[in-house]
Amino acid sequence: MTITITAFERSPDGGKGLARDTRVRWALEEVGQPYQVRLVSFAAMKAPAHLALHPFGQIPTYEEDDLALFETGAIVLHIGERHAGLLPADANGRSRAISWMFAAVNTVEPPILELVTARILEADKPWSKERMPLVEERVRARLAQLSARLGDADWLDGTFSAGDLMMVSVLLRLRASGLLDAYPNLAAYVARGEARPAYQRAFAAQLAVNIGHQGKPG
């Protein structure tokens, strides 16, 4: 079985690990599955060949024999179902870990994406400064709830799971904003995720792609 994923030829973040292929690389590293990477340019992402794999013209995609998947959450879940290391063995624990995967992408990530949009895509708009506190407050509301639930535990529900992988990945997007600093247990939780050898390997692999472009004309 050969696994092939797609990633940005040049990531918009320059290799900070925020592109979503890092989440899939991390999952594959946690379960010890080798994989190949096909790099795609922004132009190629919107071309028919890639759209056949990913209807929304994004990365990552996942190919394994005659199966093609898109959406990071679905890919990480697929990997967790096929290989040990990302989901608890008992059925109830597994369903709860999947609750946290969906919570990461559907409850915690949307206000964070809105903050990223406000900071980057709407930074030059006349309303940018006045609107920012509203957007930040929506993120803080979620962080406060997540912080209260995590308490002094290492992971969200027992041992490390795909739910933690997704949640840590989502929270990493907040680093530039400084919003995480007000919640020391969440900052420590993110650091715990980053310290995992599998994350380190995934981060290094995506960085190597992007370092290759440094100093070259865009």
Added chain:
Amino acid sequence: MTITITAFERSPDGGKGLARDTRVRWALEEVGQPYQVRLVSFAAMKAPAHLALHPFGQIPTYEEDDLALFETGAIVLHIGERHAGLLPADANGRSRAISWMFAAVNTVEPPILELVTARILEADKPWSKERMPLVEERVRARLAQLSARLGDADWLDGTFSAGDLMMVSVLLRLRASGLLDAYPNLAAYVARGEARPAYQRAFAAQLAVNIGHQGKPG
């Protein structure tokens, strides 16, 4: 086995079916599982007893024997894994249906939620009118891609699945905006979902709760 879900005592939409318990009711109706509903007030949703079930103080939750779940996507997936009717029998088709579930909540719904926020929570802000075209354009970009992929098919990937249940539910939030009207195949897709007997039963059940409050003081 007794299944108990939670729903708003009084839904903010007054019974239009947009509260997320409708998605879970729909899934349970598709697989023919009876369920009980515990209604919660806005105050109760933020109290410790409910936060123990749902860390973000929302509805729906799902209880079944000693299992407690939150997050609509995870609950619908759990139902689909335990009962026939929501996920294809073959492993690859099942993984692809899950791709569409995540696409619904993580790629299509976030810009729609941003539009709802802009139309409701930021309607009285000085930037509201000038910013709205930007927000609408982000929704249209996703709708155009989804419309291109759906083409003239009835459902997103073969027969009706939990992926369609989630995608139709997400698109239903756009009805008030009129944005769906520009994509006749998506409008027909949503209508096809609403026409399913299981959806009709789910809609009627949530409406009955909210009709009970009509004319009573809030």
